[in-house]
Amino acid sequence: MRIHPGKWLHDLVQNRMLMCASLCLLAAAAAYSGDAEKAAGTNAGDCVKEETALLDAGDGWNYLGQIAPRHARDIKASNWSVGAETMDRDFTVYANWRKYLGPLGVKKARIQSGWAKTEKTPGEYDWAWLDEIIPDMTRQGVEPWVCICYGNPIYPGGGGTGLGGKLIEGETAVAAWERYITAFVKRYGQHVDEWEIWNEPRGGRGEAAVHYADLVILAAETIRKLQPEAEILIAAGGSFDIGYAEDVLKHLKEKGKLHLVNRIIYHPYAYNPDSRQDSAMKLRALAKSYADHIDIRQGENGAPSKPGSFGAIAKHDWTELRQAKWATRRLLGDLGHDVPTSYFAICDMAYPTRVNYKGLLAIDENKAVEHVKEAYHAVQHITAIFDNTLSRVDDCEVKMGDANAENYSIFTYRSKSDGGVVTGWRNTDRPGDNPAVEKIDLTISGLKLEQPVLVDLVSGRVYAAESKLVGRTGEAICIRDVPVYDAVVVLADRSVIAKLLQKAGKQ
Numbered sequence: 172m173r174i175h176p177g178k179w180l181h182d183l184v185q186n187r188m189l190m191c192a193s194l195c196l197l198a199a200a201a202a203y204s205g206d207a208e209k210a211a212g213t214n215a216g217d218c219v220k221e222e223t224a225l226l227d228a229g230d231g232w233n234y235l236g237q238i239a240p241r242h243a244r245d246i247k248a249s250n251w252s253v254g255a256e257t258m259d260r261d262f263t264v265y266a267n268w269r270k271y272l273g274p275l276g277v278k279k280a281r282i283q284s285g286w287a288k289t290e291k292t293p294g295e296y297d298w299a300w301l302d303e304i305i306p307d308m309t310r311q312g313v314e315p316w317v318c319i320c321y322g323n324p325i326y327p328g329g330g331g332t333g334l335g336g337k338l339i340e341g342e343t344a345v346a347a348w349e350r351y352i353t354a355f356v357k358r359y360g361q362h363v364d365e366w367e368i369w370n371e372p373r374g375g376r377g378e379a380a381v382h383y384a385d386l387v388i389l390a391a392e393t394i395r396k397l398q399p400e401a402e403i404l405i406a407a408g409g410s411f412d413i414g415y416a417e418d419v420l421k422h423l424k425e426k427g428k429l430h431l432v433n434r435i436i437y438h439p440y441a442y443n444p445d446s447r448q449d450s451a452m453k454l455r456a457l458a459k460s461y462a463d464h465i466d467i468r469q470g471e472n473g474a475p476s477k478p479g480s481f482g483a484i485a486k487h488d489w490t491e492l493r494q495a496k497w498a499t500r501r502l503l504g505d506l507g508h509d510v511p512t513s514y515f516a517i518c519d520m521a522y523p524t525r526v527n528y529k530g531l532l533a534i535d536e537n538k539a540v541e542h543v544k545e546a547y548h549a550v551q552h553i554t555a556i557f558d559n560t561l562s563r564v565d566d567c568e569v570k571m572g573d574a575n576a577e578n579y580s581i582f583t584y585r586s587k588s589d590g591g592v593v594t595g596w597r598n599t600d601r602p603g604d605n606p607a608v609e610k611i612d613l614t615i616s617g618l619k620l621e622q623p624v625l626v627d628l629v630s631g632r633v634y635a636a637e638s639k640l641v642g643r644t645g646e647a648i649c650i651r652d653v654p655v656y657d658a659v660v661v662l663a664d665r666s667v668i669a670k671l672l673q674k675a676g677k678q
Contacts, residue, residue, distance in 0.1 A: 226627040232634035236674040240551040243312035248559040252279035254516035259285030273311035276554030316365035367404040380418035391431035436470035440483035444501040445598040473515035473529035480528040493603035495545040496658035507582035567617030590664035591618030622665035
């Protein structure tokens with residue numbers, strides 16, 4: 172797909188409306204059985220009780236209805252994962268939010284192995300907490316991938332038990348860690364075949380990176396003895412450090428161990444989620460320069476839903492709407508770059524002294540789900556549409572008139588039934604800083620868009636283009652007044668979303 176700048180029209184539209192009723196209608200469309208697994212967001216109490224802005228598609232776009240969510244069990248495969256971290260430290264409780272996992276529609280979930288929680292007495296493993304989680308996730312159609320972290324203080328040199336903690340060192344602790352990995356794979360290998368080695372290892376480049384690389388070799392070889400086809404994921408340092416990743420790859424190459432690694436995990440936190448894509452592509456290029464079979468995965472990234480959070484990108488006037496917009500750009504930006512990706516996290520996390528509000532689900536003082544956030548529904552809309560029946564394509568062309576193409580992210584896809592899909596958003600600012608809607612004229616070649624519809628991924632609202640907006644120039648289709656703003660909109664042939672459309676009456 173190629174983008175050409177061209178003529179465009181400005182039409183600033185800012186419309187504040189109540190979203191709760193729409194979100195309830197959307198969630199009610201989630202169809203699957205089980206009393207304990209009712210569709211997420213079907214209760215009035217689950218709706219977001221705040222005034223939010225719905226995209227006003229404007230004149231010529233007729234409202235059709237909502238995108239209906241799909242359960243993970245009904246989706247064969249996709250690009251999507253969700254973070255289910257910190258259960259190893261009880262910052263979030265699986266039993267409190269498990270019924271929302273399958274309805275989210277993701278196909279994978281990242282969990283942490285919890286050595287310190289499982290082995291409190293040397294040589295004795297209490298698997299009860301993991302037995303509750305891993306088999307149940309797979310029954311819901313969600314495959315867990317396990318980050319083997321952190322350490323265990325019952326052993327000298329056992330390493331830290333949380334983010335930024337020291338790596339394991341010393342013969343006794345390393346041997347105990349190897350035994351734990353072996354026991355873990357034996358117990359859960361039937362459910363898990365993707366293993367990440369440590370979460371955000373820190374300590375700088377050089378010797379620290381070499382130490383981490385040696386632990387990667389030990390863990391990977393231990394896993395592969397029991398699971399030869401296992402996928403091994405390694406970390407790009409503390410969050411995202413290309414230099415650290417290079418030091419690790421260099422050491423693995425010197426040891427002849429590059430064959431042990433499948434992907435490099437990175438966590439590209441940024442207030443503007445589009446600002447780190449160039450760095451991600453540099454990481455991919457680095458990985459390929461060492462071994463063509465090694466690729467990348469975005470393993471942890473999310474935004475808070477309110478001020479007062481902590482950790483990465485917390486210092487901003489976040490709202491649930493801004494979080495939802497951020498999520499659409501993070502996930503669809505990764506999909507457009509062919510990067511498997513995970514949203515962090517499914518549920519707010521109650522750390523000992525404060526709450527991390529990056530979850531898709533809000534919690535109360537008892538760590539129970541208080542309500543479903545707008546971002547949860549936005550992710551549902553993404554997982555419902557973008558599964559393995561869509562493929563990103565480059566054999567088409569999108570012209571945008573006189574607009575500066577660098578200010579927009581545009582990606583093109585084609586369904587197995589040949590229906591075309593175009594995703595687009597303004598990428599220049601932090602989500603929510605400039606919610607103005609811009610109307611753009613698009614000329615699209617090489618994609619089937621016989622009945623163009625527009626989907627706002629934040630609200631899930633679907634609009635059909637009136638004939639007055641659609642024309643043809645040769646084999647190209649011309650669509651006028653396509654609304655684009657600071658969250659992802661989808662322009663698609665109606666055949667692509669026909670089965671997902673939950674029709675509605677008057678707005």
